Amino acid sequence: MSVGYRLSAADIAVTCRAFLDGPPRQPLRPGRPGRFLTVIAADGHPLADVGRAVERTVFEPAFGNNADVMTSEYGPYEDRSRFFVVLDRQTGLPAGTTRVIAGTGDEVKTIADAPGHIGRSVEEILDAHGMRGQTIWDFATVAVLPQYRGRRYGLTVSSLLYRTFAVAGTRAGVEHAVVMLDVRAHRNMTLIGNRLYPLAGSAPFAYLGSADTRALYARIPDFVPDMTRQAAALLGFGGRHAGRIPGQGWRKPLARLVAARVAHRIATGRTLDENIVYAT
Incomplete structure (x- = not known):
């Protein structure tokens, strides 16, 4: 069993620095590198344990999910995780x-966990979205450390994570994605143009x-075109936009502009793709 959830701060620093100081990797797109780099790491790579440590650091204070809870919940899926x-x-x-x-049917956590919450069987869920026998990517966790949240860094870090999912899933030829999202994350993803469907017509829990x-379904091939349309709609160049613009008064048009820019940036990969690499 991985010890990543309890990785010490010193071990995290050594692992990250070793990767950054190692041989250069070819990014998805040539360009000027920025401050942040996204590394796609399979289970067994040292950075996978760094990812686990970040999950625990974020989820323990937010939801009480300590190392023991994370090990219990995600242990069965470690060898299928990247x-x-x-x-x-x-x-x-x-x-x-x-x-x-990654997996088929209840090999992924969302599909395995959902029946106990939404009153639908695994077979009903798979049939509802045409996923039977198909590879599914479960967008299982998203964790941004507190010091990187907020206007200055948060949008870049989260945009890199969403862009990486869209690009890596497309390159892998995966059509189906599932995810469990809390109400805030669901609202934010809808606002940047992701079409998310309740899993088998389910309700929140x-x-x-x-x-x-919410247990949700999405099609990975739709991510880029949907975000492209959403960016245009938010800027007033297209049809009606999806989601609700937060804020009041002058904050509302500002939030709309920010959402449009984020959707466009993730859809095009501008200033993002040059900072996405595969670990080896």
Whole structure:
């Protein structure tokens, strides 16, 4: 069993610095590198344990998910997990991570867990979205460390994670994605243009410390075109936009502009793809 959830701060620093100081990797797109780098790391790579440590650091204070809970919940899926780990080149430390679990049917956590919460069997869920016998990517976790949240860094770190999922999933030829999202994350993903469908028509429920969670389905091939359309709609160049713009008064048009820019950036990969690499 991986010890990543209890990885010490010193071990995290050494692992990240060793990767950053190692041989250069070919990014998805040539360009000027930025402060943040996203590394796609399979289970067994040292950065996978860094991803696990980031998950625990974020989820323990937020939802009470300590190392024991994380081990219990994700242990059965470790060998099917890959991690997108965002590294800060300036500090040599992680900024955030996403875990993707790949498999068919209840080999992925969302499909395995959902029946106990939504009253639908695994077979009903798979048939509802045409997933029977198909590879599924479970967008299992998204964790951004507190010091990287907010306007200055948060949008870049989260945009890198979402762009990496879209690009890596497309390159792998995967059509189907599932995810458990709390109400805030669901609202944010809808606003940047992701079409998310309730899994087998399900309603929200409590899950792993979150009082309002949704089990959702999405098509990976739709991510880029949908975000492209959403960016245009938010800027007033297209049809009606999806989601609700937060804020009041002058904050509302500002939030709309920010959402449009984020959707466009993730859809095009501008300033992002040159900072996404595969670990070896």
